[in-house]
Amino acid sequence: MPPFDVPEGDPFGPHNLPYGVFSLPGSESRTVGVRLGDHVLDAGAAARALSSPYAAVLSQPTLNPLLAAGRTTWSDVRRALTAWLTVPSHQQTITPHLHPLTSVTLHLPFEVADYVDFYASENHARNVGQIFRPDAVDSLTPNWKHMPIGYHGRSGTVVVSGTEVVRPAGQRKPPTDPAPVFGPSTRLDIEAEVGFLVGTPSPMGTAVPLSSFRDHVFGLCLLNDWSARDVQAWEYVPLGPFLGKSFATSVSAWITPLDALEEARVAPPERTHNLLPYLDDTAEEPSGYDLRISVAINGHVVSEPPFSTMYWTAAQQLTHMTVNGASLRTGDLYGSGTVSGPSERERGSLLELTWNGRDPLELPDGKRTFLEDGDEVTLTAWAPGPDGTRVGLGEVRGRVVPNPSGGVSGR
Template identity: 85%
Template sequence: MPPFDVPEGDPFGPHNLPYGVFSPPGSSERTVGVRLGDHVLDAGAAAHALGSPYASLLARPTLNPLLAAGRTAWSDVRRALTAWVTVPAHRETVEPLFHPLSEVTLHLPFEVADYVDFYASENHARNVGQIFRPDAADSLTPNWKHLPIGYHGRSGTVVVSGTDVIRPSGQRKAPADAAPVFGPSVRLDIEAEVGFVVGAPSELGRPVPLGDYRDHVFGLCLLNDWSARDVQAWEYVPLGPFLGKSFTTSVSAWITPLDALEEARVAPPERTHELLPYLDDAGEEPGGYDLRITVTVNGHVVSEPPFSTMYWTAAQQLAHMTVNGASLRTGDLYGSGTVSGPTERERGSLLELTWNGRDPLELPDGKRTFLEDGDVVTLSAWAPGPDGVRVGLGAVTGRVVPAP
C-alpha cells in the first residue's frame, strides 16, 4: 500500500508521526525518519525538497539537534510533517522519499546523555515491599509518598530495540550461602517502563519547575530496564542498584512526541500525603498518561500494565531530579520505573508476576520464574488519540543470549 494511503485508524497514522533514526536499504548512512503506517519518511530529504527552514535539524544522523532546538521548533516541525504527509499537493514530492519499514535498519534514535531511573508505581513498590519485607507494618518505605525515588544509571549501555541482551555475570549470595559466588545471573528479569527524552537543556543551579516540563521534555518511548535480581539483592545495601541494573537498558527505536499524546493525558492517582510545594501539582495540567502496555515472553502475553496508575508523574520526576540544581542536558533519558497495576495480570516484572519465583508462569514452551537464554521479551503499547483513534508506541524487543 502506498505510504500516503494509510488505513483509517492505523495507530501510526498522521496523528502520531514518531521520530527515529534509520539507514535506507543498502546504505550505512543514518538520517532522521518519521514513521507513517508501515513506511519511514526520510525527514531530512523531505525538508530539503520542500524548502523547510528546519532541514538542517532533520538531515542528521541523530535526533539530538532537533531535541536541542526547543519547543517552538518541535511544534513547527510537527506541523510541517503533518502537512507533508496529508496535503495532496505534496504527494508527488514526498512519496518517493518513503521507505518500507521492513527494509530499513533502525538505530538508537538519540545520543543518551544521562540516564536516571525512578520507582514511581505504588503497586510495584508495595509488591516489592511485601516480597522482601513481609513482616513490615507498611510495605512502602517511609519516604515513598514524599518524593520520587530514583537512581542514576549507565547511559552507555542504553541500546535500541532488537539488540541482544547478554546475560550479565556478577556476585550473588543467597541468604543461606556462607559466602558469595561469581557467575552468570540466574534471576534475570525485566521491568516494563516508559522513558522520557529531554530536549532543551537547563542551567546548572536552576531547578526546573513543574510548569516547565513541556519546555524540556520532547517525547517518550517504551523502555525495558533489564535487571539481574540476584546480583542486585547482594549489592544494593547501602547505596542502591549498580551492576544488577547497568548492563543493558533497551529503548524503542521510535520516540513519540508529547504533542501526539494530548488526548491521553489523565490525572494521576489521588495523593494521600501533602506534597512539598515544588512537587505539588494540584494546579497543574493533568500529568499522567493513559498508556496501555502489553508484555510478551516468546510471543505469549504475560502482563498488561496500565501507565495511568503511576503515582509520580514525569513532570514531578523532572522537578525532583533538578531541585538540587542539577542541570539537564540534551539527550537525558529518565525511566518511569516499573509499571504495575493493582491486579496480578498487570504486574510489570517477573519478580512480581512469579512472586520472587514462588509461583512460576505457565508458558506454552514451559514454566518460567525468571528469564532463560533464548527468551524474547517484547513491550508494546498504545494510547487514546483523537476521534477514538489509537496512538501506537514503538515496541521494544530484546532476546537473552548466554553470558560469554
C-alpha cells in the same frame, strides 16, 4: 495501496508521527525518519525537496539537534510534517522519500547524555516491599509518598530495540550460602517502563518547575530496564542498584512526541500525603498519561500494566531531579520505574508476576520464574488518540543470549 494512504485506524497514522533514525540498505549514513503506517519518511530528504527551513535539523544522524532546538521548533516541525504527509499536493514530492519499514535499519535515535531511573508505581513498590519485607508494618519505605525515588544508571548501555542482551555476570549470594560466588545471573528479569527524553537543557544551579515540563521534555518511549535480581539483592544495601541494572536498558527505536499524546493526558491517582510545594501539582494541568502496555515472552502476553496508575508523574520526576540544581542536558533519558497495576495480570516484572519465583508462569514452551537464555521479551503499547484513534508506541524487543562464561536456565 500507496504508502501515502494509511489504512483507517492505523495506530501510526498522521496523528502520531513518531521520530527515529534509520539507514538504507548498503549505506552507513544515518538520518532522521518519521514513521507513517508501515513506512518511514526520510524527513531530511523531504524537507530539502520542499525547501523547508527545517532541513538542517532533520538531515542529521541523531535526533539531538532537533531536541536541542526547543519546543517552538518541535511544534513547527510537527505541523510541517503533518502537512507534508496529508496534503494531496505534496504527495508527488513526498512519496519517493517514503521507504518500507522492512527495508531499513533502525538505530538508537538519540545520543544519550545522562540516564536516571525512578520507582514511581505504588503497586510495584508495595509488591516489592511485601516480597522482601513481609513482616513490615508498611510495605512502603517512609520517604516513598514524599518524593520520587530514583537512581543514576549507565547511559552507555542504553540500547535500541532488537539488540541482544547478554546474560550478565556478577556476585550473588543466596541466603543459605556462607559466601558469595561469581557467575552468570540465575534470576534475570525485566521491568516494563516508559522513558522520557529531554530536549531543552537547563543551567546548573537552577531547578525546573512543574510548569516547565513540556518546555524541556520532547517525548517518550517504551523502556525495558533489564534487572539481575540475584546480583541486585547482594549489592544494593546500602547504596542501591549498580551492576544488577547497568548491563543493558532497551528503548524503542521510535520517540513519540508529547504533542501526539494530548488525548492521553490524565490526572494521576489521588495523593494520600501533602506534598512539599515544589512537587505539589494540584494547580497544574494533568501530567499523567493513559498508556496501555503489554508484556510478551516469546510472543505470549503475560501482563498488561496500565501507566495511568503511576503515583508520581514525569513532571514531578523532572522537577525532583533538578531541585538540587542538577542541570539537564539534551539527550537526558529518565525511566518511570516499573509500571504495575493493582491486579496480578498488571504486574510489570517477573519478580512480581512469579512472586520472587514462588509461583512460576505457565507459558506454551514451559514454566518460567525468571528468564532463560533464548527468551525474547517484547513490550508494546498504545494510547488514546484524537477522534477515537489509537496512538501506537514503538515496540521494545530484546532476546537473552548466554553469557560467554556459560548459559544459565531461569526456570
